[in-house]
Amino acid sequence: LHYSIAVIPGDGIGPEVMDEGLKVLAALEEAHGGIRFTRDVMDWNCQYYLTHGRMMPENGLHTLKDYDLILLGAVGAPEVPDHVSVWELILPIRRAFQQYVNLRPVKLLKGLESPLRYKGHADLDFVVVRENTEGEYSNMGGRMHQGTPYEMAVQNNVFTRYGTERILKYAYALAEKRPKKSVTAATKSNGINHSMPFWDEIVKEISREHPDIQTNLYHIDALAAYFITRPETFDVVVASNLFGDILTDLGAAIVGGLGLAPSANINPERKYPSMFEPIHGSAPDIAGKGIANPIAQVWSLSMMMDHLDLPDASAVIMNAIEQVLQEGKVLTPDLGGKATTKEVGDELVRHIYLA
Amino acid sequence: LHYSIAVIPGDGIGPEVMDEGLKVLAALEEAHGGIRFTRDVMDWNCQYYLTHGRMMPENGLHTLKDYDLILLGAVGAPEVPDHVSVWELILPIRRAFQQYVNLRPVKLLKGLESPLRYKGHADLDFVVVRENTEGEYSNMGGRMHQGTPYEMAVQNNVFTRYGTERILKYAYALAEKRPKKSVTAATKSNGINHSMPFWDEIVKEISREHPDIQTNLYHIDALAAYFITRPETFDVVVASNLFGDILTDLGAAIVGGLGLAPSANINPERKYPSMFEPIHGSAPDIAGKGIANPIAQVWSLSMMMDHLDLPDASAVIMNAIEQVLQEGKVLTPDLGGKATTKEVGDELVRHIYLA
Ligand SMILES: CC(C)[C@H](C(=O)O)[C@@H](O)C(=O)O
Numbered sequence: 158l159h160y161s162i163a164v165i166p167g168d169g170i171g172p173e174v175m176d177e178g179l180k181v182l183a184a185l186e187e188a189h190g191g192i193r194f195t196r197d198v199m200d201w202n203c204q205y206y207l208t209h210g211r212m213m214p215e216n217g218l219h220t221l222k223d224y225d226l227i228l229l230g231a232v233g234a235p236e237v238p239d240h241v242s243v244w245e246l247i248l249p250i251r252r253a254f255q256q257y258v259n260l261r262p263v264k265l266l267k268g269l270e271s272p273l274r275y276k277g278h279a280d281l282d283f284v285v286v287r288e289n290t291e292g293e294y295s296n297m298g299g300r301m302h303q304g305t306p307y308e309m310a311v312q313n314n315v316f317t318r319y320g321t322e323r324i325l326k327y328a329y330a331l332a333e334k335r336p337k338k339s340v341t342a343a344t345k346s347n348g349i350n351h352s353m354p355f356w357d358e359i360v361k362e363i364s365r366e367h368p369d370i371q372t373n374l375y376h377i378d379a380l381a382a383y384f385i386t387r388p389e390t391f392d393v394v395v396a397s398n399l400f401g402d403i404l405t406d407l408g409a410a411i412v413g414g415l416g417l418a419p420s421a422n423i424n425p426e427r428k429y430p431s432m433f434e435p436i437h438g439s440a441p442d443i444a445g446k447g448i449a450n451p452i453a454q455v456w457s458l459s460m461m462m463d464h465l466d467l468p469d470a471s472a473v474i475m476n477a478i479e480q481v482l483q484e485g486k487v488l489t490p491d492l493g494g495k496a497t498t499k500e501v502g503d504e505l506v507r508h509i510y511l512a
Numbered sequence: 513l514h515y516s517i518a519v520i521p522g523d524g525i526g527p528e529v530m531d532e533g534l535k536v537l538a539a540l541e542e543a544h545g546g547i548r549f550t551r552d553v554m555d556w557n558c559q560y561y562l563t564h565g566r567m568m569p570e571n572g573l574h575t576l577k578d579y580d581l582i583l584l585g586a587v588g589a590p591e592v593p594d595h596v597s598v599w600e601l602i603l604p605i606r607r608a609f610q611q612y613v614n615l616r617p618v619k620l621l622k623g624l625e626s627p628l629r630y631k632g633h634a635d636l637d638f639v640v641v642r643e644n645t646e647g648e649y650s651n652m653g654g655r656m657h658q659g660t661p662y663e664m665a666v667q668n669n670v671f672t673r674y675g676t677e678r679i680l681k682y683a684y685a686l687a688e689k690r691p692k693k694s695v696t697a698a699t700k701s702n703g704i705n706h707s708m709p710f711w712d713e714i715v716k717e718i719s720r721e722h723p724d725i726q727t728n729l730y731h732i733d734a735l736a737a738y739f740i741t742r743p744e745t746f747d748v749v750v751a752s753n754l755f756g757d758i759l760t761d762l763g764a765a766i767v768g769g770l771g772l773a774p775s776a777n778i779n780p781e782r783k784y785p786s787m788f789e790p791i792h793g794s795a796p797d798i799a800g801k802g803i804a805n806p807i808a809q810v811w812s813l814s815m816m817m818d819h820l821d822l823p824d825a826s827a828v829i830m831n832a833i834e835q836v837l838q839e840g841k842v843l844t845p846d847l848g849g850k851a852t853t854k855e856v857g858d859e860l861v862r863h864i865y866l867a
């Protein structure tokens with residue numbers, strides 16, 4: 158088995174956590190033979206932008222297309238507006254490669270305590286399926302009457318039947334494989350009166366094709382509250398681009414923080430490379446200090462193994478993470494520890510060799 | 513002092529909690545002389561819609577205009593799509609009367625425990641200023657290609673300089689009156705690339721007029737997570753219509769639930785009536801059982817007193833609520849008790865007479 162990875166460390170803590178991710182990957186290759194990865198590192202980030210006036214080369218997407226996988230750290234720097242750095246690197250990749258599923262587990266790992274008083278830890282284990290190519294992140298819109306009191310900005314939310322059906326079908330297919338047989342869909346059709354009623358209609362259509370799956374359709378405001386009051390009830394949560402974004406940061410918060418939360422941008426048809434990244438950003442405030450938590454990045458590697466249908470490799474990584482958390486001796490400051498990014502990486506590597 | 517109130521109990525648990533609200537209001541008038549309210553009850557709700565084909569009479573808004581205040585219970589019933597019931601009653605009122613401020617306290621009352629492990633209860637006291645007339649709830653948009661695989665729906669988010677400036681100015685003016693001197697603005701300019709960068713620009717402009725106020729501009733995903741990880745750091749949070757909606761349900765969840773959370777839809781210029789309502793909906797699942805928590809509705813009356821510049825009357829209501837919560841004997845099931853809506857109302861009334 159041989160796969161090629163395009164590695165984009167990015168900005169801020171991105172390269173710091175990526176270093177540890179690559180160490181873990183090397184350990185996995187060495188300790189558990191039979192899988193081989195080639196990696197090419199791309200220096201596409203805000204520094205690249207400041208030099209070249211663009212976040213990646215003109216043929217960047219074309220270059221990436223030939224890889225099996227993309228591994229991303231984090232993108233963004235104070236000197237470059239987010240809507241440049243993000244809109245010229247992460248979002249074009251998600252779209253060009255039809256990575257229309259953004260898969261984000263919300264799982265309380267062994268060794269962690271939720272900030273919720275909630276006791277049923279073992280049950281806090283669900284997954285958010287976020288639409289990743291359209292909806293509220295549409296690029297359509299603009300401004301008028303600049304420089305006058307009548308200035309205004311319009312942004313179009315664009316929901317296609319094609320885009321909505323495919324994400325919902327993915328969510329229901331995933332729910333069919335899980336024990337709880339439940340799909341919770343986020344909506345806001347009481348306040349947003351064109352796009353969200355359309356979303357609801359398609360939820361109802363697809364749900365009819367899955368009579369064995371229990372469907373709950375909740376308004377996003379109520380659903381966000383349920384993430385706090387009864388997170389153990391969820392199994393597969395499916396949401397539009399924006400709602401999925403909000404729900405997954407919230408999900409990360411209830412299971413220990415953004416330092417842990419991974420995400421997989423998946424092209425289910427495998428026609429194009431899928432991309433694996435932590436949910437967290439480049440965190441300029443702690444960049445350079447060597448204290449960022451590398452676990453989100455490492456967990457994203459486990460998701461990569463799942464995507465490659467390598468459940469054993471995935472489990473080796475997850476076990477290493479849970480062992481480090483349960484021992485509780487080598488943790489970064491966000492988890493109350495004093496270890497550096499590198500020390501956590503070393504500890505993860507040690508557990509991979511032990512496995 | 514004499515004020516007129518248009519009372520709209522609405523649907524589901526709306527009339528149930530409104531009954532208790534009106535009892536509390538009567539007790540307040542009787543026990544603490546000098547303030548008089550006239551009330552006219554409007555039967556505008558989903559039942560009205562099923563009979564008349566509309567949620568309120570054609571001249572409904574015209575009728576309301578002559579009142580000083582509007583008191584709303586909750587609107588919505590399974591037989592009527594939300595985007596009808598809400599878009600023909602609540603939203604037209606918010607807009608016609610330029611109730612552009614939706615004020616929503618997030619405060620952990622004495623006697624309550626947060627679902628967060630978080631200990632600094634006394635500090636969990638902030639307010640969300642939600643834009644209430646434009647943004648993501650725009651009514652602009654539509655559908656195309658119905659009945660084909662190419663069907664799509666578009667919804668426009670509309671942000672005007674006028675609408676954005678006035679809500680931000682209100683938020684900063686409010687922060688000037690509070691001790692922490694801090695404004696946190698919700699954005700998503702990294703993902704939503706026309707409307708949110710515009711919002712950010714105006715935040716920066718208005719913040720420059722308030723050099724003594726500390727401004728934090730956070731993406732909505734991160735901000736939602738901070739509501740869980742460090743809610744004690746907030747003072748005034750200002751947000752667009754949708755973001756404010758999500759944040760306030762989340763805020764309600766961290767301070768004890770939707771059964772407690774009130775909201776004030778304010779026309780700061782007092783040219784039109786302001787409207788006071790619980791944040792919760794009509795809750796068809798528990799309607800008719802007499803177990804809905806009336807505290808959100810009663811707290812909204814305290815906000816009404818604040819709006820009328822009657823701080824003593826407001827305090828009498830809040831003290832009654834906090835005493836009932838601290839005694840902990842007469843609570844509805846959502847707070848772990850066994851009392852009925854009416855019993856909680858009676859207990860609140862008893863405390864109002866004692867005050
Ligand atoms: C009923 C609905 C449209 C409403 C809103 O989203 O504004 C409600 O959730 C609220 O928060 O008042």
Ligand SMILES: CC(C)[C@H](C(=O)O)[C@@H](O)C(=O)O
Binds near residue numbers: 243402436703
């Ligand atoms: C960087 C930003 C545009 C991005 C998003 O909102 O998709 C991030 O928050 C994420 O969740 O991956």
